[in-house]
Amino acid sequence: MSYDKHAFEPFAVAVDLAVxxxxxxxxxxLLIRRGEEPHAGRWALPGGFLRPAESAEDAAxxxxxxxxxxxxxxxxxxxxxTYSAPGRDPRMRVVSVAYTALVPDPPEPRAGTxxxxxxxxxxxxxxxxxxxxxxxxxxxxxxxxAKLEYTGxxxxxxxxxxxxxxxxxxxxTVWGTALDRPNFRRKVLATPGFVAAxxxxxxxxxxxxxxxxxxxxxxxxxxxxxxxxx
Amino acid sequence: MSYDKHAFEPFAVAVDLAVxxxxxxxxxxLLIRRGEEPHAGRWALPGGFLRPAESAEDAAxxxxxxxxxxxxxxxxxxxxxTYSAPGRDPRMRVVSVAYTALVPDPPEPRAGTxxxxxxxxxxxxxxxxxxxxxxxxxxxxxxxxAKLEYTGxxxxxxxxxxxxxxxxxxxxTVWGTALDRPNFRRKVLATPGFVAAxxxxxxxxxxxxxxxxxxxxxxxxxxxxxxxxx
DNA sequence: CCTTTTATAGTCACTCTGACCATTGAAAGG
DNA sequence: CCTTTCAATGGTCAGAGTGACTATAAAAGG
Numbered sequence: 001m002s003y004d005k006h007a008f009e010p011f012a013v014a015v016d017l018a019v020x021x022x023x024x025x026x027x028x029x030l031l032i033r034r035g036e037e038p039h040a041g042r043w044a045l046p047g048g049f050l051r052p053a054e055s056a057e058d059a060a061x062x063x064x065x066x067x068x069x070x071x072x073x074x075x076x077x078x079x080x081x082t083y084s085a086p087g088r089d090p091r092m093r094v095v096s097v098a099y100t101a102l103v104p105d106p107p108e109p110r111a112g113t114x115x116x117x118x119x120x121x122x123x124x125x126x127x128x129x130x131x132x133x134x135x136x137x138x139x140x141x142x143x144x145x146a147k148l149e150y151t152g153x154x155x156x157x158x159x160x161x162x163x164x165x166x167x168x169x170x171x172x173t174v175w176g177t178a179l180d181r182p183n184f185r186r187k188v189l190a191t192p193g194f195v196a197a198x199x200x201x202x203x204x205x206x207x208x209x210x211x212x213x214x215x216x217x218x219x220x221x222x223x224x225x226x227x228x229x230x
Numbered sequence: 231m232s233y234d235k236h237a238f239e240p241f242a243v244a245v246d247l248a249v250x251x252x253x254x255x256x257x258x259x260l261l262i263r264r265g266e267e268p269h270a271g272r273w274a275l276p277g278g279f280l281r282p283a284e285s286a287e288d289a290a291x292x293x294x295x296x297x298x299x300x301x302x303x304x305x306x307x308x309x310x311x312t313y314s315a316p317g318r319d320p321r322m323r324v325v326s327v328a329y330t331a332l333v334p335d336p337p338e339p340r341a342g343t344x345x346x347x348x349x350x351x352x353x354x355x356x357x358x359x360x361x362x363x364x365x366x367x368x369x370x371x372x373x374x375x376a377k378l379e380y381t382g383x384x385x386x387x388x389x390x391x392x393x394x395x396x397x398x399x400x401x402x403t404v405w406g407t408a409l410d411r412p413n414f415r416r417k418v419l420a421t422p423g424f425v426a427a428x429x430x431x432x433x434x435x436x437x438x439x440x441x442x443x444x445x446x447x448x449x450x451x452x453x454x455x456x457x458x459x460x
Numbered sequence: 461c462c463t464t465t466t467a468t469a470g471t472c473a474c475t476c477t478g479a480c481c482a483t484t485g486a487a488a489g490g
Numbered sequence: 491c492c493t494t495t496c497a498a499t500g501g502t503c504a505g506a507g508t509g510a511c512t513a514t515a516a517a518a519g520g
Contacts, residue, residue, distance in 0.1 A: 008242045008243075008244075008279035008280075009279070009280065009281070009282045010240030010241065010242065011240065011241055011242075011243045011280070011325075012238045012240065012241075013238075013241045013243065013314070013325050014238075049238035049239070050238075050239065050241070050314070050325075051239070052239045052316075052323070053316050054316065055314045055315045055316060056312060056314040056325070057314070079311050079312065081309050081311070081312075082286060082309065082311075082312040082327045084243070084280070084285045084286040084287070084327065085285045086282075086283050086284065086285060093282070095241075095243050095280075095286070095325070095327075097312045097314065097325075163467090164467085164468095165466075165467075180509070180510075180511090181466085181467080181468090182467095182468075182469075182470085182510095182511090182512095183508070183509065183510085185467085185468075185469095186469095186507095186508090187507090187508085190507085203467095203516095205516095205517070205518095206517095206518095207465090207466080207517085207518085208464075208465045208466065208517075208518055208519085209464085209465040209466025209467065209516075209517060209518080210465080210466050210467040210468075210515060210516040210517055211466090211467075211516070211517065212466075212467060212468095213467080213468090225506095225507075226456075228455075230509090393498085394498085394499095395497075395498075410478070410479075410480090411497080411498075411499090412479095412480090412481095412498090412499075412500075412501085413477075413478065413479080415498085415499075415500095416477090417476090417477085420476090433485095433498095435485095435486065435487090436486095436487090437486090437487080437496090437497080438486075438487060438488080438495075438496050438497065439485080439486065439487080439495085439496040439497025439498060440484060440485045440486060440496080440497055440498040440499070441485070441486065441497090441498080442497080442498060442499090443498080443499090455476075460478090
């Protein structure tokens with residue numbers, strides 16, 4: 001870096017969170033309704049400013065815990081990209097580091113001091129969001145869909161123990177396409193490290209149909225071969 | 231975002247550039263030798279602070295043009311990620327948005343006012359870089375290697391018109407592995423939009439061996455099917 | 461008991477891939 | 491001039507992976 005002999009301007013640095021979950025076969029995103037100007041009354045992504053001794057990762061984890069009540073260990077949190085257009089906030093110059101989070105079982109969100117309301121909203125969101133949050137959310141969704149292909153990320157949407165049907169529902173919900181069940185099963189089980197069978201062969205019953213075998217995340221970060229979209 | 235009712239600290243915001251090129255079968259990265267403290271005399275990534283009315287993308291394009299003399303249209307420039315650890319700069323709190331750039335034919339770099347020296351250095355760099363630039367550079371290299379698999383990015387390393395041998399050399403150089411020439415050819419030509427044959431069937435002669443047919447970038451951003459690493 | 465529903469097993473044709481071998485066309489060297 | 495060398499190009503072949511599809515198993519609900 002070349003700070004020397006160059007002036008620099010101070011900026012406000014914030015984090016914005018695109019928090020996704022899958023519930024009842026629908027993809028949902030956590031939004032807050034803004035209580036103050038600008039954009040009062042409109043939906044926006046949760047977020048907040050960095051504190052003096054805090055990295056953007058720390059701030060994102062803190063905001064996630066504050067807004068959802070989910071501990072940072074229980075969910076996937078990943079930097080998306082940084083948005084820095086000069087006019088993106090009408091009040092002042094704000095550079096925002098956006099994060100994508102995936103949570104398995106969504107508790108009811110908490111409205112913070114700054115938000116009139118916090119809620120899980122079905123994707124795609126009907127109305128347009130505050131600031132440039134439409135673009136951030138679209139980028140986040142695209143990233144999640146792409147990462148399902150070549151990483152084991154889909155298990156982050158699932159509880160610790162899940163069935164292959166639940167895992168398939170994650171793919172179908174995020175991608176918005178139906179998948180062939182036997183073929184999905186074959187690919188997942190043929191990919192080393194994607195899922196691991198739960199010992200003792202317990203099965204989930206209670207619903208309709210034949211009881212399903214249970215699996216947990218296999219710990220693999222990259223899928224070989226990848227599970228490509230149709 | 232939830233600025234309201236929260237204090238916020240001012241930060242300095244900078245961009246750092248990981249500029250790669252392929253020359254003589256070697257992957258090279260553009261580095262500057264720092265002229266001032268901290269880390270005076272050590273290699274670092276080129277970069278600089280955002281100006282008041284400038285986005286990070288604008289600042290990265292400006293720095294790239296200043297340091298390399300390459301016009302922004304002629305090369306690939308893409309945001310990598312943002313580094314914001316509190317102690318990453320000993321002088322003050324600096325949040326840096328890192329960019330990866332790929333340039334085809336490297337002109338001699340210009341030493342800026344802040345750099346004692348600017349040079350193309352072979353990858354991997356022997357000595358450790360200033361600040362957290364080792365981590366940034368490693369992340370950039372990993373990203374470039376991954377993007378070669380599923381995007382047509384490799385053509386960004388090549389001149390406007392190139393041979394399949396040159397394209398293959400890009401893959402081999404970035405990945406550090408040898409590829410089978412007939413198979414590489416088959417896959418590239420079978421991937422729609424990756425490359426387009428130059429009309430009139432001209433061929434490049436002058437070197438050893440049979441003259442090679444010429445191609446230009448096909449304009450495809452995503453490769454279907456992808457060209458996976460061995 | 462019979463139907464519905466979901467999980468699981470298996471088949472088959474087609475494509476893609478990696479590992480090869482063969483040929484072509486130019487330059488280099490005697 | 492002829493031979494060698496070298497890279498580009500064309501082709502083969504077996505095995506893995508995939509999509510489409512059929513069949514069976516095990517539960518719930520009437």
